[in-house]
Amino acid sequence: MKIVPSPIQLSRIRDLSAQNNIDTVQLKDILGDPLIKECWQFNYLFDLDFLMGSFDEDIGHLVQVRVMHGSWKKEDHHRVMLEESAKQYKNLRLITAYMPEPFGTHHSKMMILLRHDDCAQVVIHTANMIPQDWTNMCQAVWRSPLLPLFPGHAAKENSTSSSGQIGSGVRFKNDLLAYLRAYGKAKTGSLTAQLGKYDFSGVKAALVASTPCKQKPAQIDSKDEPLWGWPGLERVLKHVPVSSRSNDSGPPHIIVQVSSIASLGQTDRYLKETFFPTLATTGPRTKDQRSRKPKFSVIFPTADEIRRSLDGYQSGSSIHMKIQTAAQAKQVAYMKPYLSHWAGDGDHLSRSNPELVRDAGRRRAAPHIKTYIRFSDSSAKQIDWAMITSANMSTQAWGSAINATGEVRICSWEIGVVVWPELFSQSPSSSSSDQGSESGTSIMVPVFKQDAPNLDTVNEFLSSDEKSVSQSKDTNVIGFRMPYNLPLVPYRPIDMPWCATSSYAEPDWMGRSYNVSYD
CATH class of the missing domain: 3.30.870.10 (Endonuclease Chain A)
Known part of the structure; x- marks a missing residue:
């Protein structure tokens, strides 16, 4: 029998015991590798100081960082904050995703890492790039194996008529490149060109994505x-x-x-x-x-x-x-x-x-x-x-x-x-x-x-x-x-789901109430 560890990991929880954090991962485990030379970040919320502080302290200022976000309105509060914060990092560039739908969000959570050892890695996860999400909230991370360059570094992509069997590395690569192309050549063209040169045969997963x-x-x-x-x-x-x-x-x-x-x-x-x-x-x-x-x-x-x-x-x-x-x-x-x-x-x-x-x-x-x-x-x-x-x-x-x-x-x-x-x-x-x-x-x-x-x-x-x-x-x-216990406990008739837009007078375990005000 061959034992194969879980293809996904849970995030480390700061305030839980070591026994509950076995085999978990934190952001520095992913971004703290000094061999990273270029990092593409796709997400909904960003704290750029938190992101940039997660790279190796000796080489973090040298990593070329690209941040894809969905705050397309120039007056949007998140965009103003991002642009102001980005000014202090010469190696960081903000990219705004194409957002044609008024009710849509740029909600994808992915990192693509290009390394000095001629390898690449794709990381798909569930956390916003903010401290709260990487401390005490349960998250999941999937990491591809390190992907080597093809011999001769020639770009290899399958045609649409031969895109590979679903679940294969070939198919994963083709689907990922199709997803990245949906942003437009001006935004992700350089990334798709680079990824085309890498061998994805070690990937054992299927990609499922959404684009507007x-x-x-x-x-x-x-x-x-x-x-x-x-x-x-x-x-x-x-x-x-x-x-x-x-x-x-x-x-x-x-x-x-x-x-x-x-x-x-x-x-x-x-x-x-x-x-x-x-x-x-x-x-x-x-x-x-x-x-x-x-x-x-x-x-x-x-x-x-x-x-x-x-x-x-x-x-x-x-x-x-x-x-x-x-x-x-x-x-x-x-x-x-x-x-x-x-x-x-x-x-x-x-x-x-x-x-x-x-x-x-x-x-x-x-x-x-x-x-x-x-x-x-x-x-x-x-x-x-x-x-x-x-x-x-x-x-x-x-x-x-x-x-x-x-x-x-x-x-x-x-x-x-x-x-x-x-x-x-x-x-x-x-x-x-x-x-x-x-x-x-x-x-x-x-x-x-x-x-x-x-x-x-x-x-x-x-x-x-x-x-x-x-x-x-x-x-x-x-x-x-598994992130949750089994067997499940169904709701009783009187149970109600949490609602972030409601107010709750009963204090939490720290003695705080929850009040929502509408101006």
Whole structure:
């Protein structure tokens, strides 16, 4: 058996114990490498002093830093602050993303690092580039392996007609370059030209991104051109095989965990006709496999969980779901059957079997992370696929439902990665474009408080047949680091999601109340 650590890591939480910070990552771990020569930062919020202070202190002033932001209005407060702060850094250049949609945001969270050792690295994560997000809020980070230059440094890109199999490094590269080109040649042309010279064959993930656009998926999909938003995710999931575990274990369970839920409409039509069906998409099945309708849950914190988080009410300013108007109340009503707690450990929520809780060690760190995970069945012992992304639950991020002309409208920039077990079945010597070269079987399991699966823990949650498979020398057991506890604790009828635009008189654990004023 080969044990494979989690392809994603959780961020280090400043005010948690070392035991709860095993295998975690902080920003300096990523940017503090003295071999970095050029750094591209894509994000929503920036504290430039915090960003520039995260580079190696001896060479930080030499790193060429490019900051892509979405504050396109010259009088915008964030833009004024950015431009004023940028004046003190001669090696930093601000770039404004194209923002054609009034309700869109530049919400992608990505770093692209070019290094002195002729390697590049892509980092996709969930944190704004501000101190609060990298101290006491739960975040996730995916890092590509170091990507070498092609021999001779010649740019190599596949044509649209041969863009690589989904999940391969070739396909990841092509999709990433397509995303970067959407900014326009004047803004990212130099970066795409450089990345074209690097070998992405070591990447084991699929890219899912959004760009502001209007697309007709039915026309584009047949041509294998870039698809953004939920149509792009649907295309990926059509290539992801799912578990054939028996129905005795219950239906598959898809858990959505986000930090923001925007307006989805006064009825559940978008959820039931667009969003959930996209997440339920599966790859080819064998003849003896029956399609199983998955169960859906959405993890979102309550006001009580925000009050008791490490930063108290302060962390709630980054977590959004409006509940005040009649339309918003209708949305909360149809969302309630899906909602589950982030921490699930209040005095009124004591579990009947606390010894069965698989503890992720993050219940006090308020969630800014966004994860979408399909578990094979209701026991949540195996994972069919998992995604981290900047995209919350919103039509702006994922795209609208298809309109009468077959068009999907997307307003925001977003980016994320999807991983699944079969990606790790490849022999190390096999080509990224030859995904059929497999070495054994792979299973992905949730792991808690560490990145690598523990064999005893893995076997505890497997059936006898699965144990025999896991113990084979040809089996890869891949961990996926969990940010929340299992099993979930669903909302009670009286529970309500946290609302950053409401006022709360009850003090948080630091004795502070939360007041929202409208001038």
